[in-house]
Amino acid sequence: MTLEALKPEVEIVLANSAVDVTIRLAQVCELLQQNISYYNWVGFYFINEDNDQELKLHAFAGEPTDHTIIPFGKGICGQVAVSNQNFVVPDVKAQNNYIACSIFVKAEIVIPLFKEGKNIGQIDIDSHTADPFTQADERFLEYINQKVSEIL
Incomplete structure (x- = not known):
């Protein structure tokens, strides 16, 4: 399925207000992971309510991870929390501040x-x-993030 073809599917999942937000986020993760061949792990991290200098994993699809809490500045996710910018990493081995989640991640x-x-x-x-x-x-x-922000 193409990225464009997935947009209405994502909207349907997110619009289902009878389902808890965290479950809808997990369903979006599953939808993306199952339909885009190179999306092997998909997750949503949010600012940790207990510590606003950390990210906390809220929903994901793929192999379980030990990285459920990520300090700001640490790893790719932690860097994005500080920079507010998209971060595309073509080769994780080339990143000094990369947190390895799996030996298979490239x-x-x-x-x-x-x-x-x-x-x-x-x-x-x-x-x-x-x-x-x-x-x-x-x-x-x-x-996807814009649509998610609308239900939060």
């Missing part, structure tokens, strides 16, 4: 999620494919 993309102009979290994608992410992925994930 690339990562992290897109910040904004609510009322404030960075409140992010979507994180790990890929077992080297350098798979394009500008189309960035725009698609920005779209």
